[in-house]
Amino acid sequence: MNRSFRVPRIRALAGIAGLTAVAVIAAGCSSGGGSGSSPSSSGSKKLTASAPGITASTITIGSHQPLTGVAAPGYDEISPASNAYFQYVNAHGGVYGRKIVYKVLNDQYDPTITSTDVHQLVLQDNVFAIFDGLGTPTHLAVVKYLNASKIPDLFVASGCECWNETSTEPETTGWQIDYVREGKILGKYLEQKFKGKKIGYFYQDDEFGQDGVKGLDDEIPKSQVVARQSYNPSVTNVAPQVTALKAAGAQVVVSFSVPAFTALLKLGMLKLNFNPQLAVSDVGSDPITLSGLLESFAKQGGAKVSGNALTQGIITDGYLPSLGSTSNSWIQLFTKIHSTYLKKLPLDGNVAFGIAVAYTFVQAMLKAGRNPTRQDLVNAINSGLPQGPSVAPYAYSASNHDGITGAYIAVIKNGALSQVGPVQVTDTSASGAVTTDSTSPQAAPASGIPSP
Amino acid sequence: MTLARHLGAAIVVAAIVVLLSIQLSAYRDYQLAEVAAYLVAVAGLTVLIGLSGQISIGHGAFMAIGGYTSALLLTHLGWPLALILLASVVVSAAGGALFGVAAARLRGPYLAGATLMLAVALPTVADQYQHFFGGDQGLSVAITTPASLGATFPPTRWQAWVTCASALIALILLANLARSRVGRSWRAVRDDEVAAALSGLNVARLQVLAFVVSAACAGLGGALLAVVTGIVAPGAYTLTLSIALLTAAVLGGLGTLPGALWGSLVLVLVPTYLTNVGTSHGLSSGASSSVPIAAYGVILIVVMLVFPAGIQGGLRRLFGSAVDTPPALSRWRVPFTRSAGTSPPPPLRPPAQGRENQEEGPS
């Protein structure tokens, strides 16, 4: 007996009922992010819900970060550090009395998940702005969407030049020094200090590494570069690249790599008995992260050697004060925040980064006014921001959304950056010179909170 | 008459979807579009595994082919969307044919191994030819809502319409195919390859055809997903995606099209839900972001142990014939071991015993 005449209609109806039920449940479950604005307290100045994500008492911002997966190590400390600074600000009066609510979603460094996360933050959680989105390929997935929806996309955590497109993407700004500038500053130092020596490049095979190499090539004569080896972050075997660098006779190796691959480079060099001078860009040279990664190898054979032994002498650059300068007012602020809110994490470059960029956000929010709209926030940045913890000035203007414009050269000594020479600033063009910064760094405000 | 019935059901569902997309918030529309995109890929995979008895843990690779095809066509040639989707289907079908021919003699775990390697190796091509494929950064995919709908029409609703329409068309075609002679031939090959060959079926050609069809569906799903998320990059097509498709197909109910729907819903909604539960309990980032991952693993294990026939099978047990699928589709058996071509005899208990317990379900 053929049941099939009855079945499809019932099947379809069941399917429809199922779908509807699911949708109703799903719609009901969606609690919606920003709650309705509570009646403003009887303060002297009235705070209003001036924009989506802003209520009389809260400011909600969102971010996508790789909290698990390949890119997580080290970088997963940044958002808790930023959140710690926001909690500090909230505990000391907030931004014009409003508390900052920071919602972070894990995108596992997968651009598809980044897109879903950002859609959730914008459409469901109604964030005021996206802050510190981390990762070049991941953030590129959402830049067009954010600009089309006119959501401020602030201080992207990546040094790609892609965030400085003010004509087509006015909502997006960078913050950290971009990789081309870094390459030029490193390149000029190496060219001066190692005249005539053979130089080899080791770089990540994406915008990060390629921009760095572009900067290096602007300053280092082509004839000095004997090898250019790139790596893919999903392949942890770098033996072929190290073998090639050694075979070319490189006496100096410059690396634009993430910390894990800096460590792998160092290990590979050990295995091949290859010992050139190593120079590593800021992103991959945090001494604490590196010695943690190299720790077990330094303890080889029971010797009482600290992990720092393997990082000693590495040349790098820095754009925040060195964590070794304990008398620096910014380092004192970072230490205070760390000991209050972040005891489980080491006080390393990632934590400093997180606090510093959060400080910059608060600067921008204060400048945007008491009842800001989204456009007010972008305008606040376009009119320039004071230097803050950065060692060099920001480039922010209506036509330039680059962040920090310079850095100092440093050598790693005993697990911390030891500054060598003055802060250098430059631009991203091939011909722009690398010059000494003439501005002086600012001290941290005593309260730890920027003034409006 | 199959076609007429399927079309009728589809029209009703289409009307419901349109109503739903207007009622739902923009974010839910976005999720609806995601579900529809995954649904197409999972449906193709469930047909491949459930009907033709071949396994694939590499269908993410075909989604990548479809996604990149649509991105490249959009960027370089600017074709209309429908044409782009069609082209993605054709190109991934070609990829499926190529792989199907190379893997025609493989069975069971050997086929699984080959598809696994495919899933892992294919996205690396994008890193090699960076200038063309955009490397790790990938290529962006941006479609515009047609002007005829007005300037204030929400883009997420348009995406939901496009993806659901494509999904419905694909499902109709798949359902018809399953009921046709090809579908019956597939099931014959799946159940006993030697007997099928003896009765004159061209086994190799049928196997390749199954791969072509499922790869085409995966390609369409990949193109739709690219449209919804706005980007194609190697990081979007990792092994995790292929495994997710497989788990969705089996979790939902292997070989059944409603099962593909349940699996896709789980795939899109559950991880977000788990993360929200985590953050609302005050779990911040760091170690606690692994909680949703561990929970998803537990769900997979528990559902497979409690509902061995997947969600669709569980629904059948609970609600009886109301959610029944036509007998042909429900009787799925995957002779993972039998057709593997290895000489030692099948596992410990006579397989038939297990299956009898299953068939008892709706009484």
Next chain:
Amino acid sequence: MQEFLEFTLGGIATGMIYAAIALSLVLIWRGTRILNYSQGGMAMFTTYIAWLVIRDTGSYWAGFAVALAAGLVLGSVLEVAVVRPTENKPPLNAVIVTIGLLILLEGAAGIIYGGQYRSFPAAFSIKGLKAGSIGLGISPNDVFTAAAVLAAALILALVFRYTSVGLRLRAAAFAPAVARLLGIRIGRVLTLGWALAGLFGALAGVLVTSSTFLYPNSMDSIFVLGFTAAVIGGLDSPLGAVIGGIVLGVVLSYAGGYLGSNLVLVYGLAALVLVLMIRPTGLFSSATVRRV
């Protein structure tokens, strides 16, 4: 010439790791006809346990021994608790269950230990060896790795061939109904098979993690390549697993070194498809192809 030597020796060293994973997959396949997708996850988890022991006691060998023991325990526990219930069910269910196990293990490791990359010590020095003035591209630790895997494989082969336990394992895999009739407790034998597989996985994990980092996903790519090695060698054949591992390691080393590292996995795919087109069930399997 030196480069060639470095690539060859390095490839063999890496290949032994793939061989260890392949061996554990073959063990489970022969005994239970299940493909254990969580093999890499199990190896990662036991390596974390080793890391804890080493950190607290300072002794590498204590950690090594604990890891192997943990592998035995983990394998048995998983078989009894999670895999046994899938016996009567369609085979794909076991696949999904092992995938669920993999995800669960990775999530659990992330919760317990956190996601950061940790460095894991090596048993011996990692500084490269030299033959006279020619660098060999491998270190004493690499030699230890290869030797350990080979020794373990040899012991396994001896156990299979010359002990009654081994005989029971082989009987249960080859003719389970008859074995049962002869009084062999099939259930216990299955558990033993999984325990041994856990042991091999733990060995692979501890050996390989010293040249990379320990994090929840650290064994993922190694598992994929170990699986490929098992398929190349033939899922039935332990000898095939070892040879498949070495061949794969060397081929990938040459490909990565001479042809560029971007497309290494594509070359691996090509090698796999090539082997399977010639012999669809792997190089050393004992399968007979049915022709009609």
